[in-house]
Amino acid sequence: MALPRITSPHATGSNRTQQVMLQVLLATVPGILALTWLFGFGTLTNLLWASACALGFEAAILSLRQRPLGFFLKDYSALVTAVLLALALPAYSPWWLTLIATGFAIVFGKQLYGGLGQNPFNPAMLGYVVVLISFPVEMTSWPAPHSVGLIEGLQHIFGWAALPDGWTQATALDVIKINKSLTMDELWAQHPAFGHFGGAAAEAVNLAFLAGGLYLLYKRLFTWHAPVGMLASLALMSLLFWHGSGSDSNGSPLFHLLTGATMLGAFFIVTDPVSGATSNRGRLLFGAGVGVLVYVIRAWGGYPDAVAFAVLLMNLAAPTIDYYTRPRTYGHRKPTRGFNLGE
């Protein structure tokens, strides 16, 4: 019997970039299924087209920068950016919208800063914000759940026909933002499609992303700090400023945790190892900052949902957080703060 002679170390490197990215892609599957169940094939076409665009842009820029194509394409980081972006864009996005978003994400968000590991901002969120502020009409037209047929969907993607009336539906965050006079019970009674809390059945999507995120946590692709920081601070803020069930209510904590992009943000965006904070304490702070900003913009800002803006703002703050949360190196005493009169 031939025994393979393998020298130590026997632990195999399981955390190579490619493996990590593949796990992240795998973890988005529940979310993709939930979105597809709700909105039809629009999410899948988004995914396919965004992936193709991202790989194309990545290859083009890599060849311009004279970097090895295969090596960088095979780390799947562009694919992860494309998938996260495609999940964030409205289902059945027009083809040019996805093209511009992925172009900005890959070219401006990532490659112009020097490629994977050098980007100060989360590329997917950068691409999302660019198209959100450039094309507000297209970016806010989420189709109503279970409403879109094959032909209609294709027409919208390729821009053959004008938008049919009643295509779009306000999301729960929109409705609660513009509500002035109805109590919460009356509001939900008017919009039965919203389900009880998440809104536009977004709780199903959010729970699916939560499941994927917990899988990644189980696989130890990231630590619990950033997601817990974000979800806890979001829950705390929405508890403090809930205002009960009257017409001035900002929505319950459960509503905020399970609506919009909360879970996608908490487990797939905030946990980005490149653009986030580095130390565990820093990640907790980073996540908490995102959670507070998400609530502030949702409740008092101009946009219904805010994960992308909050993440970009906290990306800017990440170097400062890192500066103030440097872990103590082993063997060094804690630094004394202020005057040390004892010695």
Added chain:
Amino acid sequence: MSSPSYRDITLNGLWKNNPALVQLLGLCPLLGVSNSTVNALGLALASAVVLICSNTAVSLVRGVVNTAVRLPAFVMIIAALTTCIELLMQAYTYELYQILGIFIPLITTNCVILGRADGFAAKNDPGRAAYDGLVMGIGFGGVLVMIGAVRELLGTGSLFANMHLLFGPGAADWQLTLIADYKGFLLAILPPGAFIVLGLLIAGKNRIDQVLAERAKAQQVDVPAPSRRVRVTGVIE
């Protein structure tokens, strides 16, 4: 110091030492008002006129202004000229004056103008100083108008809208709608668009310089080098 030739002044102002692309001076108006061609052109003309006049005036008084107080003196000259331009624009292009707003008085603090006054006009004769002002004004204004045109085209799909603000009612129909049914790429008109377009222009200029340098190098290689053997013992004639 011998005075530079007119050819060098031209090359410096338009390309090698372009105030917007190389010196990166006057970025505030460059980024602030370049959201449409007409705004950019208006400010470019105003800045160029101030630049030419201030260069000439500074060159004329260069012998009588003490070095220690030269900067305040130059700023006074520039501020006076800016006030003239502001009043002229108020009189003849009132709407554009209102759109450009604070950026017209801010011409006073445009570093291109003070930079040329101190760096060039204070050391050269009035003819060269005025010509330098003209070329630098074209260099700065050209980039400004280019950014304005690109941003207007990307942002709205048309070019030369509202030109009547600058050239009178006859220019009202100059607008070119290049892309019908354009959705409008709002980002290009918002501040990030200015930074991105300027960055791309600078990258383009650097690329052209790179290509020119490579070509010049390649031409040098083409000159047949004198044949030389590597291993020789002694000298072979």
